Amino acid sequence: MALAEALDAQGQSKAALDWMVRAAQGGWMPAVSRLGLWQLVGHITPKAPALGVARIVQAAQAGDPFALHLAAILDSGAVGTPRNLGRALYWLARAAEAGDGRAACQLGLLCGDPDLSLAALSAAAATGFEPALAALAGRAPTVPAFDWDAIAAAADLSAFAAPVARNVESESPRILSIPDLLPAWVCGYVMALAEPALDRGMVVDDDGAERVKDERSNRVMHFGLVDSDVILELVNLRISQAAGMPPENAEGLGVLHYAPGERYRPHMDYIPQTPENARQLEVMGQRVRTLLVYLNDGFEGGATLFPRLDAAYRPAAGGALIFDSVTDDGAMDPRTLHEGSPPTSGEKWVISKWFRTKALRPTAS
Structure with missing residues (x-):
């Protein structure tokens, strides 16, 4: 397994897969769970979600710690398998x-x-x-x-199933606000989990590459599939239902941190339709909807500004803002230019969730 991971890091995909298969066939459960993950997401092997899930469950039943972590995520997030929160809690109990x-x-x-x-x-x-x-x-x-x-x-x-009250802030472009989407304890957990992994936020250029640029000075943590957990998957589901979008169409949960003076200057969330972005748009689809959750109070400034609409929104802790980056016919909407303005004092924490027109995760089907 160690050799497989080293070869994978060097880009020797075929050799890496051969050695991981050998380790799994030899009954080494960490390799079984890792191979299952590769098959689930299609890493250096064709996607085979059902087989990947089966391998992860096999390793979880054998007590492999990584597999227990993954199995709880898959069941709570409906990744390659139907959502089963009872079984996700069972995996958490075994891991604990x-x-x-x-x-x-x-x-x-x-x-x-x-x-x-x-x-x-x-x-x-x-x-x-x-x-x-x-x-x-x-x-x-x-x-x-x-x-x-x-x-x-x-x-x-019950905190993840409470009724959602949507307030219309703008009909065109569509902007909604939701008070009390997430309870305080969830907001605190997300911030504590994200803080150790925060890094400088990057910007998607017209050529499709992500780069650190002066227009964005805040820090960010994006939770991928392996970084997630049951609570984060419940947050993902809650946010997706509030946004009226399929959970599998969401990008990874992003957590943004702004220290005093840090900002994200006016920008669009949609992906520019350039030749360099054509492949990404074909595979992942366009970003069409954004949901922001403000995770804390205790700071001054820090509103989300829409300069072309002369509008600013700053929900209370746990409250959300939803806006579309495209029009009803799918055209990019430049009116949704927006800015993450800097706090003048205190720290600002926000969840950012982008939704695409195509599924990004394997579903049960």
Whole structure:
């Protein structure tokens, strides 16, 4: 498996795949789960989502930590398999039982029983998992004997199923606002998870390349499939339903951080229709809708500005803004030029979710 990964990093795809297959056929469960991921997403091998999911489940049933993490994501995110939140919680319980702090933290945050929740968060904090330490917020940790299946059974997912109230801010272009889309504890978890991986945001140029440019000074973290987890997949589903878009058409969850003075100057979210972008647009489709969730209060300034509409929006923490980058007939809409304005004091945290016209993830079908 180590040789396969080294060859893959060097671009020797065929040799890498041959060695990974050998490792998997030899019964090495980390290789089984890795090969399953490759088949699921079509990395150096043709896409075979059903086979990929089966391999990941096989390795998860054998207790492989990476497979348990992936299996929970696949079931909660309906990636290559029908959505099954009960089974996703089962995988989290098995991972927590094996000492996975992130899994224990998720179960603790989702648990509707205060005592069981505190016990799970304490177990997660004992592993050093930072979001669990933040979630405890000074509460005295407790580590009694407990049953992870009981904690999973006490999960309360109602925060992700609450009614969504959409307010029309603009008919044309279409701009909507949604108060209280995500609860405070979800916002806190997302920020704590993203912070260690923040990096300078990049801009898509007309030639299709992403580059660091002066027009964007904020930092960003994009959660890919492997970076995700059950809570993030519930966030993805909640956001997709609020936006009225298929979850599989969404790009990875982006978390944006703005320190005082940092900004994203006026820009469009749609992909320029240039020859260099033709292949990307053919495979992934156009970006047609954006949903932003403001994750915190406690800062001044920092509104989302639409200079051509003379409009500015700054939802309260947990509130969202939705706007279309194209017209009803699919044409790029330059009126949606917008800016992530800088906070003048404090830090600004925002989720950014872009939706495409084509599916980006394998679905159950």
